Amino acid sequence: DAGVIQSPRHEVTEMGQEVTLRCKPISGHDYLFWYRQTMMRGLELLIYFNNNVPIDDSGMPEDRFSAKMPNASFSTLKIQPSEPRDSAVYFCASSGATAYEQYFGPGTRLTVT
Amino acid sequence: AQSVTQLDSQVPVFEEAPVELRCNYSSSVSVYLFWYVQYPNQGLQLLLKYLSGSTLVKGINGFEAEFNKSQTSFHLRKPSVHISDTAEYFCAVSESGSEKLVFGKGTKLTVNP
Numbered sequence: 194d195a196g197v198i199q200s201p202r203h204e205v206t207e208m209g210q211e212v213t214l215r216c217k218p219i220s221g222h223d224y225l226f227w228y229r230q231t232m233m234r235g236l237e238l239l240i241y242f243n244n245n246v247p248i249d250d251s252g253m254p255e256d257r258f259s260a261k262m263p264n265a266s267f268s269t270l271k272i273q274p275s276e277p278r279d280s281a282v283y284f285c286a287s288s289g290a291t292a293y294e295q296y297f298g299p300g301t302r303l304t305v306t
Numbered sequence: 307a308q309s310v311t312q313l314d315s316q317v318p319v320f321e322e323a324p325v326e327l328r329c330n331y332s333s334s335v336s337v338y339l340f341w342y343v344q345y346p347n348q349g350l351q352l353l354l355k356y357l358s359g360s361t362l363v364k365g366i367n368g369f370e371a372e373f374n375k376s377q378t379s380f381h382l383r384k385p386s387v388h389i390s391d392t393a394e395y396f397c398a399v400s401e402s403g404s405e406k407l408v409f410g411k412g413t414k415l416t417v418n419p
Binding site for chain 1: 338340342347348349350351352355396400405406407408409410411412
C-alpha cells in the first residue's frame with residue numbers, strides 16, 4: 194500500500210493567493226482528517242470526514258479555509274486568500290473503522306510570504 | 307474537555323541508556339491513549355495504543371507504555387535507546403467513542419553517541 198499521499202510536499206506562495214492542498218487516503222479507509230502543525234500551537238485538528246461527509250469542522254480557523262471530499266479517494270484543503278500566519282505543515286491522515294488508529298501522510302509545508 | 311500534557315519538550319540521552327517520556331492527560335470520561343512518533347520531515351506513525359485490558363502496552367521498536375488511571379498518566383519507556391530513536395514523540399488521547407484525537411505538544415528525543 195502506498196500510504197496516504199499528499200501533494201504538493203512544499204508550497205511557497207504570496208499573501209492573498211489561493212492555496213490548494215491535496216490528499217489521497219489509504220484505499221478502504223472510512224475517515225479522513227486534516228491537521229495543521231506549528232511550533233506555537235502544536236498539532237491541531239482542522240476538520241474530519243466520515244464516508245466523504247464532513248463531520249466536525251470546528252477546528253477550521255476561519256472562513257478562508259475550506260475542505261472538500263468529493264469521493265473516497267480524494268480530498269482538498271483550500272485557503273483563500275492566504276496569509277503569512279497560515280504558514281505551517283498541513284497533514285492529512287486516514288483511518289479505517291477504528292478512527293483513532295490514524296495513518297498520516299508526509300505533510301505539505303506551506304510558506305506564505 | 308480532554309487535554310494532554312507532555313512534561314518535557316526536549317529529552318537528550320546517550321545511546322543505550324534508558325529513557326522515559328512523560329505524558330499526563332485530563333478527561334472526565336474513559337479514554338483511549340496513544341503514542342505517535344515523527345521522524346524528521348515525515349508524518350506521524352503510531353507507536354502503540356491503550357484501549358483496554360492490560361495497563362502495560364508494548365509497541366514497535368522496543369517501546370512500551372503504562373497506563374496509570376489514578377495518576378492519569380501514560381508514560382513511554384524504552385530500556386535502551388539507539389541513535390535511530392531520535393525523533394519527536396507525541397502522546398494523544400481520545401475519549402472512548404470519539405473519533406477525534408487530541409495531541410500533546412510533543413517531546414523531542416535526541417540520542418547522542
